[in-house]
Structures are given as C-alpha cells and as structure tokens.
Amino acid sequence: GAVVSQHPSRVICKSGTSVKIECRSLDFQATTMFWYRQFPKQSLMLMATSNEGSKATYEQGVEKDKFLINHASLTLSTLTVTSAHPEDSSFYICSARGGHSRFFGPGTRLTVL
C-alpha cells in the first residue's frame, strides 16, 4: 500500500534553533499534504494544508512565519520550526492525500530544551 515517510523520527534541539521535518510520499504523488501536531493525550490538530507549487494554508492561530512549509514537489513537503522554543515540543505528523485516500507518516517527536 501507499507509504508516507517522515524524517527525522525524533529530534532534540536547543531553544532558538530551527528544525526541518521532511514528509515524503514514497510510491504515489501527493498534490496535497497536511501537517498536524499532537500534544500528549490530545487529538491531532491541523496546522496547515500545503498544495504542491503554492503557498500553504494555515489554520487560525498557527504562525506561518514560525512554521514554514514548503511543498516543492509532488512527493516532498517540509515543515521548518524556526527559532524553536520548549512550547513547540510536540509530535508532528504529516498526511498525504492520494486520490480519495489519506496516508499518514509515522510522526516526528520534537523536544526543545
């Protein structure tokens, strides 16, 4: 079946640094990718929707200058957390739409010290 990969799976960084998370659709082309964050024992919260070749659409309350999303190709979207702070520590999950189906990446656990 279709596979979505994320890299890295886990990252620990110092406050103030930037972290890039990659999301790849491995065997299909994803015109739309979604980025979610999940706090412990909470449901997934949509951060932004990215369409290949165009600017991402951010959900209300999500700072687009802090969470930079680039969807440069049909198989790759990146999320960069700029100037990360401890409150950005979370589990970040991407999802790619293939046809009518939705496939999820394994997630990236970000810890900001």
Place this chain on the structure above:
Amino acid sequence: KNEVEQSPQNLTAQEGEFITINCSYSVGISALHWLQQHPGGGIVSLFMLSSGKKKHGRLIATINIQEKHSSLHITASHPRDSAVYICAARGGYGGSQGNLIFGKGTKLSVKP
C-alpha cells in the same frame, strides 16, 4: 461540543472479546476514516467509509449516514490490537473539503 465524538474514551478487554468503538459526528461529511495509533505514535489508516460496511481481517467498520454514526468492531481481540483508535470525519463541502475533523480517540487495552 466536539463535532466528532467517540465512545468509550478508554476500553479494557480480555483477549478474545468482541470490541465495539463508536463515533458520532454532527457535520456533513464526504467520508469517515478510522485510524489506529500505536504507542510509538505512528498512525495507520484502517478504513475509509462513505456508506455501508467494510471488513478487513478481524476489523469491521460500519457507517449510518442518516444517523451520523459509525462503529469499528474488532472480533477475537488480541493484545496486539492495543492502541488508540481514532475516527476522523472528512468534510465534503467548501473550505472544509479534504480536512479531517478528529475525534479524541479511544484507548484500547487488550489483556492476555
């Protein structure tokens, strides 16, 4: 009130039991997803339903569009089924199209 409600929030079962997890939604949808999230965090899409019933192995998902209700059943449950099961409704109209509205999840623990 959440647009997607799941019950129960937590469920403990003995190996071999038949399990039912319920999902009710209040929005118009084009499809409903059932997802499985293991303790490590990765999410697997189990089913996508727009009507009727689907079966995959020991898992069965049903949806009643008129009643805005879906159920996920697990037959002959096994400890490896222990996970959080999440239902997610996909909006069908306008700006919500494609976005998923997630339930809070049902944490299932199957004891040997």
